[in-house]
Amino acid sequence: QQQVKQSPQSLIVQKGGISIINCAYENTAFDYFPWYQQFPGKGPALLIAIRPDVSEKKEGRFTISFNKSAKQFSLHIMDSQPGDSATYFCAALNTGNQFYFGTGTSLTVIP
Amino acid sequence: NAGVTQTPKFQVLKTGQSMTLQCAQDMNHNSMYWYRQDPGMGLRLIYYSASEGTTDKGEVPNGYNVSRLNKREFSLRLESAAPSQTSVYFCASRERQGRANTGELFFGEGSRLTVL
Numbered sequence: 001q002q003q004v005k006q007s008p009q010s011l012i013v014q015k016g017g018i019s020i021i022n023c024a025y026e027n028t029a030f031d032y033f034p035w036y037q038q039f040p041g042k043g044p045a046l047l048i049a050i051r052p053d054v055s056e057k058k059e060g061r062f063t064i065s066f067n068k069s070a071k072q073f074s075l076h077i078m079d080s081q082p083g084d085s086a087t088y089f090c091a092a093l094n095t096g097n098q099f100y101f102g103t104g105t106s107l108t109v110i111p
Numbered sequence: 112n113a114g115v116t117q118t119p120k121f122q123v124l125k126t127g128q129s130m131t132l133q134c135a136q137d138m139n140h141n142s143m144y145w146y147r148q149d150p151g152m153g154l155r156l157i158y159y160s161a162s163e164g165t166t167d168k169g170e171v172p173n174g175y176n177v178s179r180l181n182k183r184e185f186s187l188r189l190e191s192a193a194p195s196q197t198s199v200y201f202c203a204s205r206e207r208q209g210r211a212n213t214g215e216l217f218f219g220e221g222s223r224l225t226v227l
Contacts, residue, residue, distance in 0.1 A: 034216070043115075043218030043221055044201070044216075046215045049213065049215075051213065089154060097161045099216060101146075101154040102153055103153040104151075
């Protein structure tokens with residue numbers, strides 16, 4: 001059973017467009033929600049993260065929107081660039097020190 | 112600064128063979144993790160170690176064993192490899208940031224294992 005559900009599986013966006021990736025969870029014990037970016041042949045690396053007491057967090061072109069009541073959170077990439085082409089994973093951390101990851105979204109930004 | 116180092120990077124095994132994946136981190140982190148990554152399945156937790164001397168099962172522990180050798184090293188062993196264990200394996204480490212339960216996961220570059 002997937003603890004964190006992520007969509008879409010793949011996404012193609014024109015350069016300069018907005019990329020949006022969505023995640024949903026059921027377990028209310030989760031209290032930390034990071035997004036990871038992975039390039040081919042590399043390990044995932046932290047992109048941005050949010051705690052559930054905040055509804056939005058922005059770092060440069062990357063924004064997390066968090067809806068605690070709906071148990072959903074999303075990543076928005078503004079002004080998407082070809083260098084943003086990668087696989088993105090949402091994740092959730094429970095109080096027991098376990099991270100659960102979504103299934104990933106392959107983003108392609110077309111020049 | 113090496114971060115998280117995994118060895119080997121590539122390995123081919125025959126069904127029934129055993130092997131150990133090694134992981135070491137130089138960031139003095141307390142927690143270490145082993146994940147497997149399969150297409151369409153994301154990253155799934157195999158085992159983790161919250162601190163030196165402790166290990167716990169994750170989502171998919173069957174067919175694996177782990178050893179937290181010391182604070183730096185956390186190894187993953189396949190006793191009798193099966194084709195279903197063909198995957199990319201990632202080791203990660205983390206230091207919990209105080210009472211807020213935040214703290215970034217740092218990943219190694221992965222070990223690609225093929226079981227024939």
